[in-house]
Amino acid sequence: MSIKLSILDLSSVHETETATEAFQHTIELAKKAEEWGYHRFWVSEHHGSDRVVGSSPEVLIAHLLAKTTRIRVGSGGVMLQHYSPYKVAENFNVLASLAPGRVDLGIGRGPGGLPRSTRALQQEAGYGTKPLAEKLIELQQFLHNQLEEHHPLYGLKASPVPLQPADVFLLGTSTSSAELAASLGMPYVFALFLNSDASVMDDALQTYRTRFDGTKHTLPQAMLALPVIVADTDEEAKCSASDLKVVRIRLASGRTFTVGTLDAAEEFGRQSQESYTIAVHEANVIYGSQETVQQKLHAMQRRYHVDELIVVTAIKDFQKRLHSYALLKDAFRQVTVS
Secondary structure: OOOEEEEEEOOEOOOOOOHHHHHHHHHHHHHHHHHHOOOEEEEOOOOOOOOEOOOOHHHHHHHHHHHOOOOEEEEEEEEHHHOOHHHHHHHHHHHHHHOOOOEEEEEEOOOOOOHHHHHHHHOOOHHHHOOHHHHHHHHHHHHOOOOOOOOOOOOOOOOOOOOOOOEEEEEEOOHHHHHHHHHOOOOEEEEOOOOOOHHHHHHHHHHHHHOOOHHHOOOOOEEEEEEEEEOOOHHHHHHHHOOOEEEEEEEOOOOEEEEOOHHHHHHHHHHHOOOEEEEEEEOOOEEEOHHHHHHHHHHHHHHHOOOEEEEEOOOOOHHHHHHHHHHHHHHOOOOOOO
């Protein structure tokens, strides 16, 4: 069984690196990913962080498209809750016009930063209170120039109108996100690297498939975004994986968020102005040598019935990170780029 392999890169700053160096690593990795035959290369959106510097995925995507020729490039994902669907559609219509057939628009449901960042992003936007489902529908309509006649903006186009609009995906970590993707007939990506609870992933993927709305003239497309580390030996990979933790904060209002560190979780709690609890878990990392990881990923593919894995490799040393991605793709030589 073949598996499509893709990459989600966070543009992380490690130790003494600068933001410029982090972006240069992202660019180099994207070019290598194309050379090795990965299917997609996605970048994330984070705000108010000195550890993850990809605050404007659209800008970074444009640069990466110019540095590559074949690989699909996109967001994993744009935090639509902060923005006008019209403006997001305009941004990605420009990208899709510059690189036809190569642009993905992944949508995230989280805030992409701490509460202060969210307030700054939404301070002038009436859109901040509009349900995400409505914004997703409107986004799709703008991307395909199909606003319905009863829409108050009917007749408006998100210019330019590309021949091949960006493909839209919904990323999530819960059954509610799976339900939303299913109801809209959209591809769904479960972000295991943000929620390492396998039982939640089970429920989400099952919910997505059983509730998928086939009247949208699309087929269910379930994908996994998961942490993977490959090294020359199982022991070396285990050593790298042991550093990774999942830090989740739960607010009194019931909302739960994943953050990068315990310090970030404490700051998130302070900025939220709610009482909160913090839980630190071992990250559910797929790690090992080429053979070990290949067996584990094939087992996951058979269990969850997915044909594409989006890999996140959080190794601080960039050369070791490159080596991990090279080893992983080499272990799945039968995978082809479409």
